[in-house]
Amino acid sequence: MSIAVGEINLKLPESAAAGVLLKNLYLSCDPYMRPRMRNSSGSYVGAFQPGSVSPLLSLSLYGVAKVLESGHPNFEKGDLVWGSTGWEEYTVSTEPGQLFKIQHKDVPLSYYTGILGMPGMTAYVGLYELCSPKKGEYVYVSAASGAVGQLVGQFAKLAGCYVVGSAGSQEKVDLLKNKFGFDEAFNYKEEQDLAAALKRYFPQGIDIYFENVGGKMLDAVLGNMRLRGRIAVCGMISQYNLESPEGVHNLASLIMNRIRMEGFIVSDHYHLYPKYLEMVVPKIKEGKIVYVEDTAEGLDNAPAALVGLFYGRNVGKQVVKVADD
Amino acid sequence: MSIAVGEINLKLPESAAAGVLLKNLYLSCDPYMRPRMRNSSGSYVGAFQPGSVSPLLSLSLYGVAKVLESGHPNFEKGDLVWGSTGWEEYTVSTEPGQLFKIQHKDVPLSYYTGILGMPGMTAYVGLYELCSPKKGEYVYVSAASGAVGQLVGQFAKLAGCYVVGSAGSQEKVDLLKNKFGFDEAFNYKEEQDLAAALKRYFPQGIDIYFENVGGKMLDAVLGNMRLRGRIAVCGMISQYNLESPEGVHNLASLIMNRIRMEGFIVSDHYHLYPKYLEMVVPKIKEGKIVYVEDTAEGLDNAPAALVGLFYGRNVGKQVVKVADD
Known part of the structure; x- marks a missing residue:
């Protein structure tokens, strides 16, 4: 293994001018990520490719993020979103159409990796x-x-x-x-x-x-x-x-x-998301549904958090907090 | 094993006065009969009980039969029926409500153990x-x-x-x-x-x-x-x-x-039977659907025919012809 150290520019590259630049706040550890770590994936999404930084082939996953820059009409700087992002601090999303803009902000943001995601x-x-x-x-x-x-x-x-x-x-x-x-x-x-x-x-x-x-x-x-x-x-x-x-x-x-x-x-069923929110958000606010999370702090602790899922180490939904809003 | 030889009266016993007395013409060999031959059945119908002559616990199965005597308003002497009957020449059916009266007689009667049954x-x-x-x-x-x-x-x-x-x-x-x-x-x-x-x-x-x-x-x-x-x-x-x-x-x-x-x-789906007949009978008559049967002659050959199913010896639907109409 070798580690390359360098500097990045926090702006959208020209190749992704219609995308969005995200600052990741919470990343979600989910069981489906494991089958993607096999060559012949055997999962419903393609296998990860070690070393790749291409979105989806690198360690993509669900997360909550803040838009730092947007070339996409649906998003603007400062928006909070959840959806497919990267196992990293900042992510360039080239398919922002698949991100959900967060409307209800009077609940914990991390919930969008779980009960609201x-x-x-x-x-x-x-x-x-x-x-x-x-x-x-x-x-x-x-x-x-x-x-x-x-x-x-x-x-x-x-x-x-x-x-x-x-x-x-x-x-x-x-x-x-x-x-x-x-x-x-x-x-x-x-x-x-x-x-x-x-x-x-x-x-x-x-x-x-x-x-x-x-x-x-x-x-x-x-x-x-x-x-x-x-x-x-x-x-x-x-x-x-x-x-x-x-x-x-x-x-x-x-x-x-x-x-x-x-x-x-x-x-396959994300078209039902608005209907779901309508049902679940009031129930959360009324305390009729509760949600328990297990939060790892920082990207450094993310790999162990993911591995822990398969040993049942997490108590409740496993989240990684990457940064403050 | 002992064999008892005796004579039977071909009439409905008093205990089954509301039933029908059937002369079996064709008996059907079907795979589901095998799991019923285990003690802990593991089938969706109860286990057979060796030696029992009670309907359903003895070797009941599907067949085509002729009504010799009826105490049930839906049937009269001479009717042809298909449904649950016994592994025998004559059967007293105490639940004739579960028998289907055969309406279309211009097709081989044995078809009611198969394509029409x-x-x-x-x-x-x-x-x-x-x-x-x-x-x-x-x-x-x-x-x-x-x-x-x-x-x-x-x-x-x-x-x-x-x-x-x-x-x-x-x-x-x-x-x-x-x-x-x-x-x-x-x-x-x-x-x-x-x-x-x-x-x-x-x-x-x-x-x-x-x-x-x-x-x-x-x-x-x-x-x-x-x-x-x-x-x-x-x-x-x-x-x-x-x-x-x-x-x-x-x-x-x-x-x-x-x-x-x-x-x-x-x-569970027999309520669809009339709809099915409406579809399939014309197709049989027009030759658009064909049906192949493998017929064993006589009750003596029935056990081997049933066993043969599990070795794939039958070519087409396995039927046993017990008697002429």
């Missing part, structure tokens, strides 16, 4: 659009204290469902029950037999499973689904660090129980 | 209701020469799709291409690498997969699905004779490709 929309789309929860239905959320899971559980409670979540420590289980209002929660690491644990928490079976984990957890869930259950497949974080994915054995349950299992990518 | 409805519901095929889409059917597969392929062709099927012998592959009008077909037993075979037949990927097989085949398909693909999970015949099901590894494809995978049971 991509993870919030993920929870909303996966639960409401794919699973259509009905009052009284039984909902299970894995990785339930994470950026997405904590919201899925709270949204399902708002829909009148019975909600159980699992996470990997007592601290997280306490959060689920005491802060996020889940009906029940358990530490999956303390369960010898995941299927038996689910049977205990859902003696009548699971109507809706919000899948964040994959592998053994999915197998255990499949054995406990209820007739006409729905599974929103959001992610499979347990599989991302494996050489090859684990086998899932209980798929015949899809037939027996008439289950619909559907994968989705949140960016 | 449960397997036909299975193909119709799985393809049209679950997968909504659009003109030009790429459709793959496994177990494609079987009772359901041969119809899925032909229905998909009628919808303007490009259709490839797989089966387990050259004879079956020829049927698919020359009789059923599939665009392409291959013998899966001659492929070392199923995923590579699918890549060859679907260089652009698969939009719709009609799943009859499970296991390795499903894994190969998952690696070749197209964006927003649909998988109708009808059955997993490759798994029914295994002690425990194989693992499926490529489920992350559901996320990457936004795939919907849905299991179904045809009996």
Whole structure:
């Protein structure tokens, strides 16, 4: 490894005259970044290319930023935005059409990496659009204290469902029950037999499973689904660090129980963002939905924060604070 | 094993005065019968109970029969019916409300075990209701020469799709291409690498997969699905004779490709039967849909016919002819 030290000019280069120059304030660590670190990506976005500084091929990710200079009609200097940015202090965005201008500023800005950004929309789309929860239905959320899971559980409670979540420590289980209002929660690491644990928490079976984990957890869930259950497949974080994915054995349950299992990518659904904001912003202000973040300070601490996701070190949504506004 | 020999009275017993007495003409051998032969059934219908002569717990199955005596207002002596009957020459049906009266008699009666019965409805519901095929889409059917597969392929062709099927012998592959009008077909037993075979037949990927097989085949398909693909999970015949099901590894494809995978049971959809008949009967008469059956003669040959399904011995829909009308 070699490090090159130099100076940069904080202005839009001619090659990106129609873009925007961003000062990054918060960067978001999200599980989907891991599969992009393989050559044959296997992810829904292309593989990162080590050494590349091209946007999207370098370590692009979601973040919150301030516009320092704009060549794009939708943005002007001083605007706050969220969307695709770089793993760096300053970013030249050549596709600012994909950035969202931040309108509601009376909430923590970092929320736009979470509840008011991509993870919030993920929870909303996966639960409401794919699973259509009905009052009284039984909902299970894995990785339930994470950026997405904590919201899925709270949204399902708002829909009148019975909600159980699992996470990997007592601290997280306490959060689920005491802060996020889940009906029940358990530490999956303390369960010898995941299927038996689910049977205990859902003696009548699971109507809706919000899948964040994959592998053994999915197998255990499949054995406990209820007739006409729905599974929103959001992610499979347990599989991302494996050489090859684990086998899932209980798929015949899809037939027996008439289950619909559907994968989705949140960016297909961003047209619903205004509708989502309309629902969620008042709920935040009224304290009816809460959000927990785990904040790393400074870009230097960002790599460890990202790696920590795959060991469950974060408690709540993992954010990196890069700079003050 | 002991065999009891006795005489029976061919009349409705008092305990089933509101039922019907049936003379079975054709019995249907179907893959779903295999999982019912386990104790912990693992099927969507209860386990068979050896020795039981109670309907549903004995070896009940689909068949075509003639009504010899009726205590039910919907049926009278001489009616032809299809639906749930027994693995025997005569059956007392205590739930005749579940039998379908046969109206169209100018087609082979045995068709009511197949194209005009449960397997036909299975193909119709799985393809049209679950997968909504659009003109030009790429459709793959496994177990494609079987009772359901041969119809899925032909229905998909009628919808303007490009259709490839797989089966387990050259004879079956020829049927698919020359009789059923599939665009392409291959013998899966001659492929070392199923995923590579699918890549060859679907260089652009698969939009719709009609799943009859499970296991390795499903894994190969998952690696070749197209964006927003649909998988109708009808059955997993490759798994029914295994002690425990194989693992499926490529489920992350559901996320990457936004795939919907849905299991179904045809009996949930029987309200569509009249609509289906309206579509399919004219097509049979015009020769636009053909149907191939493999007929075993006599009840004595029925067990071997059923077992043969799981070795792919049947060419076309496996029927047992029990008696003449």
